[in-house]
Amino acid sequence: MHKGYFGDYGGMFVPELLMPPLLEVEKAYEEIVPTKSFQDRLNQVLRDFVGRPTPLFRCPNLSAELGFDLWLKREDLAHTGAHKINNTIGQGLLAKMMGKTTLMAETGAGQHGVATATAAAMLGLKSVVFMGAIDVVRQAHNVHRMKLMGCEVIPVHSGTQTLKDAINAALRHWISEQASTHYCFGTAAGPHPFPLLVRAFQSVIGREAKAQMLAATGRLPDTVVACVGGGSNAIGMFHEFVPHPEVEIVGVEAAGTGEPGCFHSAPLNVGTDGVLHGMLTKLLQTKEGQILPSHSIAPGLDYPGVGPEHAHLQAVGRARYESVNDSQALAAFSTLCRKEGILPALESSHALAWVLANRETIRPGSQVAVCLSGRGDKDMGIIAEAEAKGLM
Amino acid sequence: MGLSILTQKIEAARAAGRTALIPFLPGGYPDQTRFWEEMEGLDTSGADIIEIGVPFSDPVADGPVVEEASLACLEHGISLQWILDGLKSRPTRFQAAIVLMGYYNPFLQYGLEAFASDAAEAGVSGCIIPDLPLEESAPLREALAKKGLALVYLVGLNTEPERLDLYARHAAGFVYFVSVLGTTGVRELLPEEIAGRLKVAKERLGLPIALGFGLKSPDQLKALGGLADAAVFGSALISHVKSGRPAAEFMARWQGA
């Protein structure tokens, strides 16, 4: 295994012009992130600005109904309403120490864009966010939030006009603006060192969850579950538990509508090995190597690739990856609203839906911890549409 | 591996006192029939090497002109296979050397060994893969080398001398020097530091250097006083061909550069 790889997956498949800035980020990751002064500052901001630690909540009503304990790691309660802020604060602080003046990002659903704009505003940095022109329309609310924070939102009209092309545009922009700009990559994917860097900042989720679980029950969870788009909330939840073989790890991808021939977002379930956005990973692609469009009702899962570490955890059998379709996710969304008074993001609803769909196979009395990666306020438009279509 | 045909082509141009010309045309552009006519036109109007673009859905090093052309080719069903089959089925070879330029994934899916042998059979002399920096390039480079093909590397304004030295150990054919910190697409002016950077690159790399990205007219080369051994032009040529005019006419402008 060589540098930047998780087993066979990962790497730095980028134009040479991006190697110097990536090596600069790698150096900062190795030399600045582990220092006490950086960690102290990070922890202070996570506490006072983000609101960490987020609670680990045992769902009283669903647990009684299911016959096992369902725990939610409440990333929906973090500032801006999703786990994305853990990463943008970390990368924002690092960018500042690297002497950069601008945070640049891609966004699909707009959650990472909002989190980037938020971190930049707080840290006194400029922010620029690339967003597919279609997403700009369907996530107008988040576009507005970004602009309020002083962020420049640039619509991307090329290709599929969604997240995949927003990443292409961001990589292109970074080539010319590398001197002043840090590319604040939004998920645990892309070229090395981003999968490691994002994991370093998201693994606070699992570290807290483990300590909270031990404090509450005296033992580790039997199963941890998270939805997988690019894979950042999932690797954040899983990383701490990987060295504990007794903990079962389940990642949940989006199966889209689930109809035969439909587009979906489940490269770990049905994709093949290939290279996109700087990494060798599982992809949705044709046999000629052209990237296929993806689909999910959850905009944050709508991506044809996945972070390389998940491809590796799957290959070595340490984690398994399942999928859940749009209507299962919508049903889980409703269930959590009604039974527990929590309005989850549609992305997080996929993780929950897997648990609900597999209730028969989960041992009674076990402890299941789900990463509730975000809140669903951003999804109200999609929910209203689904209701109007009689889908829920 | 002996001296690559690519090196020989550029050396021959230099011996004749001119900059070697390397036009770039996406495979199957502007359509399947006209593409081969334009290839003929390029071949008989002074191209020393022709770069055929292999279309990819996500061309991260390209500006809007090349991206649009590449996506149009995909819509028309152009693939690496189509390009190789087209080259193989020609009764005679082009006088110009042929290199394929494209992103890594289509080559990877084809199978690196299979590709190298089909490309050799099709008369291809090398590949340029913009998303394959030195660190990731060994598998393709070795597969190509077995068939006598060169992997042509790209370097740029931000490639420091120590990295140039690393490239020098593995480079073959020629080295593609990206003239701007940016994507493909014509620029009015090339960056000022380019002459100094080119000079260092030439000293370190020990191979001919082709300058590309941003070129639109031979005047841009004059200021460089012969530091570039070859000139690559893509976006400007694509725009010309798109407007319905023949590629050969575009080449005339560059004759004697």
Ligand SMILES: Cc1ncc(COP(=O)(O)O)c(C=O)c1O
């Ligand atoms: C709430 C929420 N969960 C999950 C995701 C998916 O991203 P990742 O797989 O990186 O956690 C997103 C992405 O926008 C999101 O907004």
